[in-house]
Amino acid sequence: MIKKLFVCILVCVAFTTVMADEGMWLPSRIKERVKEMRSLGFKLKADDIYSDTKASLKDAVMQFGGGCTGEFISPEGLLLTNHHCGYSSIQKLSSVEHDYLTYGYWAKSKSEELPVPGLTITLLVRMEDITDRVAAGETNASIVAEAEENGRYTAQINSMYYGLQQYLFVYQVFKDVRLVGAPPSSIGKFGGDTDNWIWPRHTGDFSIFRVYANADNEPAEYSADNVPYRPKRFFEISTKGVEEGDFTMIYGFPGNTQEYVTSDAVEYVANVANPMKIELRTKRLEIISEAQAKDAAVRIAYAAKHASIANSWKKWQGESLGLSRLNTIEKKQDYENYFSMWAQSQPQYAHILDSLRVAYKRVAPGYFVRELFNESIGSIEAYNYTVNLANGAAMVDAGTITAGNLLNWRVNFMKDYNVSIDKAIAQYLIDEFIARAPKDIIPSELLAAIDNCGTTEAFVDSIYSNTHLLTAEPLSSVDIQNDIMTTFVGWFNNVVKNNRKYVYRNISNVPEIENWYRPYMQALREWDSNRAFYPDANFTLRVSYGTVTGYENVDGEYHTHLTTLDGIIAKDNPEIYDYNIPQELRDIHSRGDYGRWGVKVNGRTTVPVCFLASNHTSGGNSGSPVINGRGELIGINFDRTWRSTMSDIEFDPTICRNISVDIRYVLFVIDRIGKAGYLLNEMNLK
Ligand code: ARG
Ligand code: GLU
Numbered sequence: 001m002i003k004k005l006f007v008c009i010l011v012c013v014a015f016t017t018v019m020a021d022e023g024m025w026l027p028s029r030i031k032e033r034v035k036e037m038r039s040l041g042f043k044l045k046a047d048d049i050y051s052d053t054k055a056s057l058k059d060a061v062m063q064f065g066g067g068c069t070g071e072f073i074s075p076e077g078l079l080l081t082n083h084h085c086g087y088s089s090i091q092k093l094s095s096v097e098h099d100y101l102t103y104g105y106w107a108k109s110k111s112e113e114l115p116v117p118g119l120t121i122t123l124l125v126r127m128e129d130i131t132d133r134v135a136a137g138e139t140n141a142s143i144v145a146e147a148e149e150n151g152r153y154t155a156q157i158n159s160m161y162y163g164l165q166q167y168l169f170v171y172q173v174f175k176d177v178r179l180v181g182a183p184p185s186s187i188g189k190f191g192g193d194t195d196n197w198i199w200p201r202h203t204g205d206f207s208i209f210r211v212y213a214n215a216d217n218e219p220a221e222y223s224a225d226n227v228p229y230r231p232k233r234f235f236e237i238s239t240k241g242v243e244e245g246d247f248t249m250i251y252g253f254p255g256n257t258q259e260y261v262t263s264d265a266v267e268y269v270a271n272v273a274n275p276m277k278i279e280l281r282t283k284r285l286e287i288i289s290e291a292q293a294k295d296a297a298v299r300i301a302y303a304a305k306h307a308s309i310a311n312s313w314k315k316w317q318g319e320s321l322g323l324s325r326l327n328t329i330e331k332k333q334d335y336e337n338y339f340s341m342w343a344q345s346q347p348q349y350a351h352i353l354d355s356l357r358v359a360y361k362r363v364a365p366g367y368f369v370r371e372l373f374n375e376s377i378g379s380i381e382a383y384n385y386t387v388n389l390a391n392g393a394a395m396v397d398a399g400t401i402t403a404g405n406l407l408n409w410r411v412n413f414m415k416d417y418n419v420s421i422d423k424a425i426a427q428y429l430i431d432e433f434i435a436r437a438p439k440d441i442i443p444s445e446l447l448a449a450i451d452n453c454g455t456t457e458a459f460v461d462s463i464y465s466n467t468h469l470l471t472a473e474p475l476s477s478v479d480i481q482n483d484i485m486t487t488f489v490g491w492f493n494n495v496v497k498n499n500r501k502y503v504y505r506n507i508s509n510v511p512e513i514e515n516w517y518r519p520y521m522q523a524l525r526e527w528d529s530n531r532a533f534y535p536d537a538n539f540t541l542r543v544s545y546g547t548v549t550g551y552e553n554v555d556g557e558y559h560t561h562l563t564t565l566d567g568i569i570a571k572d573n574p575e576i577y578d579y580n581i582p583q584e585l586r587d588i589h590s591r592g593d594y595g596r597w598g599v600k601v602n603g604r605t606t607v608p609v610c611f612l613a614s615n616h617t618s619g620g621n622s623g624s625p626v627i628n629g630r631g632e633l634i635g636i637n638f639d640r641t642w643r644s645t646m647s648d649i650e651f652d653p654t655i656c657r658n659i660s661v662d663i664r665y666v667l668f669v670i671d672r673i674g675k676a677g678y679l680l681n682e683m684n685l686k
Pocket of ligand 2: 617619621639
């Protein structure tokens with residue numbers, strides 16, 4: 001009993017006090033946090049962060065594209081985001097003659113700003129807790145319709161706390177967004193996948209765009225007549241720099257966290273899903289890297305694919321490691337035991353944990369099949385291409401796209417496609433799918449065909465050499481319907497169909513499970529009443545705050561909060577792709593000629609590059625403004641340290657750190673590498 005009590009006390013301490021740095025708070029409720037923020041150095045008021053009625057910092061923050069954040073830095077719609085967020089736009093605008101990825105791009109005047117078809121930015125007009133309206137019988141559809149004001153806005157309802165509360169978000173979507181500037185990848189992606197998720201970091205991960213609007217300052221499709229959008233608010237920029245201990249605030253659109261899930265969910269992520277995904281991607285990355293090492297063209301063609309496969313692969317490893325170091329599963333089990341003791345006397349809650357446990361047991365196998373399928377058969381390029389080709393052909397028939405659109409897409413796909421890589425990956429992934437999937441879902445046609453050919457390798461050879469789809473030749477000469485690749489795709493139709501019911505953010509959001517989380521969250525709020533609950537990230541706007549700070553990386557090894565140009569020069573190596581910097585940067589360094597951008601760090605004059613802080617961030621926070629206590633921009637968020645990535649499930653203030661590019665490095669690169677100092681004239685530098 002004494003031991004039990006001791007555990008309870010420990011658990012209470014670990015879980016009931018939210019540390020200053022944990023949390024992704026709803027802007028409209030930031031008032032509840034301001035007292036603590038002030039104690040850390042915040043100088044403004046709650047309605048400077050968010051207001052329904054007057055301009056506030058929220059008007060300077062946007063969702064950039066589908067999954068990043070950006071921020072306005074001028075009265076003329078100039079915005080900053082990460083280089084990796086602008087990457088696909090920059091790539092789309094590039095060609096061999098105009099290789100903006102490699103060399104960067106700087107518009108010398110507004111007329112040289114390049115429209116990016118398809119790129120949108122989304123501004124939050126207002127948000128509203130509509131839980132009571134829904135309870136009073138208003139339907140989601142009518143609330144949304146009213147908020148959209150006849151097409152002026154787009155509105156969306158997001159549930160928080162597994163549906164305990166509903167929030168309305170009203171947005172304005174701008175469609176004329178133009179590329180203004182991007183550093184060369186050797187700055188914007190410096191360190192590449194090698195340094196990704198790693199500190200010390202030296203990446204100049206920024207790019208610059210501008211939003212255009214019609215003459216009334218309203219969103220409009222691209223037009224040469226559009227004019228720069230005049231935001232209600234833009235960030236002033238601090239050139240004074242950061243010191244350890246300074247207040248920091250991140251304002252952005254984090255995508256996905258699951259802080260309140262039970263031990264069963266953590267067990268599923270850490271011990272079931274992550275290991276499978278990591279293993280399958282390890283081999284895929286090996287196959288790609290080997291081919292890249294042999295051929296420079298393949299290295300380029302597979303660079304973006306490699307980067308995106310490796311990004312999550314590396315994140316999941318850090319996450320699993322972090323969860324095991326923190327003993328998250330055991331801690332959650334203790335917390336649940338403690339909760340159960342209380343819940344026994346609460347008839348309406350007594351059964352919840354048991355019900356959740358049963359629900360996980362029932363849902364996990366099917367959810368796993370979906371994840372396995374996505375990482376195996378669903379990751380074969382020819383499989384995806386064939387699915388998309390059939391959909392595309394149907395859209396051409398229906399007149400929603402032109403044959404030319406479809407051909408362009410195929411030409412683009414084939415440009416970066418290497419059939420021997422895909423075959424090697426297909427062979428591996430088919431074998432893994434068969435080995436790991438429950439017997440009754442493996443298509444019998446697949447097993448029979450492999451049997452017929454003798455080996456998986458021979459089977460893969462036969463479908464890839466008999467298909468006519470993997471070319472950019474005119475479609476008129478091929479029969480998609482009767483192609484062998486279409487037959488292969490068709491074998492999995494049932495697997496795909498049966499798994500549609502698991503298309504949710506996380507296993508915990510599958511309705512069968514989520515229905516139990518709703519009362520569980522309700523119960524936690526009653527029982528663990530000292531805990532400050534913030535809703536899990538779901539790509540809605542959030543505020544997190546903390547301080548500039550280093551951390552102990554491993555026993556006895558402290559990582560300080562700031563990196564500088566000296567560290568870039570130390571990593572510089574023309575032989576290593578990820579570390580080969582522009583000659584210009586070497587020259588500036590060797591002359592020590594930093595002009596106004598030089599600052600003293602530990603007694604040496606240099607240029608600051610990246611810094612660490614303790615804000616709670618996640619995927620989607622890329623490009624988020626990092627703001628000081630006066631509301632000025634001091635950096636752009638772009639990553640977390642590897643040992644932090646479990647913060648999507650458990651945040652540990654002693655080691656969880658977000659990584660930002662220092663705004664002074666951004667300005668230095670614009671001015672000295674981009675020679676685009678004129679852009680600084682429209683900013684407000686402090
Ligand atoms: N890890 C960061 C994020 O999750 C940056 C990814 C882009 N950089 C890269 N080297 N792949 O998005
Ligand atoms: N790089 C991530 C993104 O694109 C942010 C890093 C993180 O996951 O914290 O959103």
